[in-house]
Every structure is written in C-alpha cells, then in structure tokens.
Amino acid sequence: MTLQRMDNVGIIVEDLDAAVAFFTELGLIVEGRAQIEGHFADQAVGLDGVRSDIAMMRTPDGHSKLELAQYHHPAPIGAGADSPPPNTVGLHRVMFAVDDIDDTIARLRPHGAELLGEVAQYKDTYRLCYLRGPSGILLALAEQIG
Template identity: 70%
Template sequence: MAIQRMDNVAIVVDDLEAAVAFFTELGMELEGEALIQGATPDRMLGLDGVRSTVAMMRTPDGHGRLELTKFHSPEAVAAGPLDPPPHTLGLHRVMFAVDDIDDTIARLRGHGAELLGEVAQYEDLYRLCDLRGPSGIILALAERIG
C-alpha cells in the first residue's frame, strides 16, 4: 500500500498573524483558521491541555499546504538557537517556485525576510536563494530561467 499524497507541512510560529501575512505576500492563500483543543490533539501530540490556533495556507495550484500553528498552551519551546544555521539537523527548509525571484524577495523583505546568503544561479536553469522569515523559518525560492 502506498501513501496517497503529502498533505501539509506544519510549522510552529510565535506570531500567527505575521506568519499568515508573510506567506500571503509570497502568494499563498489562507484556506482557513481553527482553534484546536481537547482530547484528540492531547492524545495525538502526547501533551496535556493543548490549545492552539492553526492557519492552513494553500499554494495557488491547490496542491501544497502549510499548517501554521500558534500554541497558546502549552507554550511553544525553542529547540535550539532561535535562528539556527541552515545546516542544522532536522527539517531544513520549504522551497517555493516563483516567477520573479527579485520581486518576491523585495516583497518579503517588507515582512521581515532576510537573505541568508545571496541569489545564486545554478547552471542555466535556476536562480535560487534561501531566506529567513517569521519565527526563524527558512524558505528557499527558485526561479526557472532555462
């Protein structure tokens, strides 16, 4: 038996409103928000008293989703440095294909995004970069040029 699809990637954030604004500026659409609490999330996460707000963001093609989660209780904890370097073990980043990398960077800078390095060209195929966004999230952008 095979999996059906990858449903979403969940990211815990400290400022849900800022994260939603950031990913909306990137071009994602807010699919919905919900308050999550009770026995089911407690059992699923192995925590007691879970109360969180989840914002589900959808890519324009409808195939990709990010679940942005703000924990009200228990309070979210940092796993390591607030802004871990890109070679930290674990989930590294989320990559998005964009039409215009320079325009996207400029728009996201208005929401606090910072380039980790610089825009680099891979052969005659792509322009690529890594950015740090809200809550230290690293995302990559790829613009196909060839």
C-alpha cells in the same frame, strides 16, 4: 494500502498573524483558521492541555499546503536566540518556485524576510536563494530561467 499523498507541512510560529501575512505575500492562500484544543488534540499531539490556533494555507496550484500553528498551551519551546544554520539536522527548509525571485524578495522584506546569502544562479536553469521568514523559518526560493 499505499501512500496517497503528502498532506501538509506543519510549522510552529510565534505570531500566527505575522506568519499568515508573510505567506500570503509570498502567494499562499488561506484555506481556513481554527482553534485546536481538547482531548483529541492532546491524544494526537501527545501533549496535555493543548490549546493552539492554526491557519491552513495552500499554494495557488492547490497541490501543497502549510499548516501554521501558534501554541498557547503548553508554552512553545523556542529555538534559542540564534536561529539554527542551514546545515542543522532536522527539518531543513521549505522551497517555493516563484516567477520573479527579485520581486518576491522585495515584497517579503517588509514582512521580516532576511536573505541568508545572495541570489545564486545554477547553470542556465535556476536562480536560487535562502531566506529567513517569521519565527526564524528557513525558506528557499527558486526561479526557473532556462
């Protein structure tokens, strides 16, 4: 048996509606929302009394998905007052290819996006940047220019 595909990346958020609005503005499409709880959830996650809301979002090409989850029980564990820097060990960031990086940043700012540095150009091929989204999620944007 071989690996078929990567199905999705799961991200725990503090405010599911705000995260859905942010990623919708980025261009992802909501496939569905659900409440997750019960014995199967406890078994799969390895926690007792799981109660959460999720939103499954996909990229316009249909090849990539994000599962956004807001835990109600057990209480979510926060990352602390400061969000971890980009060189923290663990899940690093999620990168999205966009057609206009400046427009994308401008559209995401009202949803709380904060640019970490500035938009940088790599040779004559890409413009790239890192930004923080809802719940401190670290994202990268890439615009192909060459």
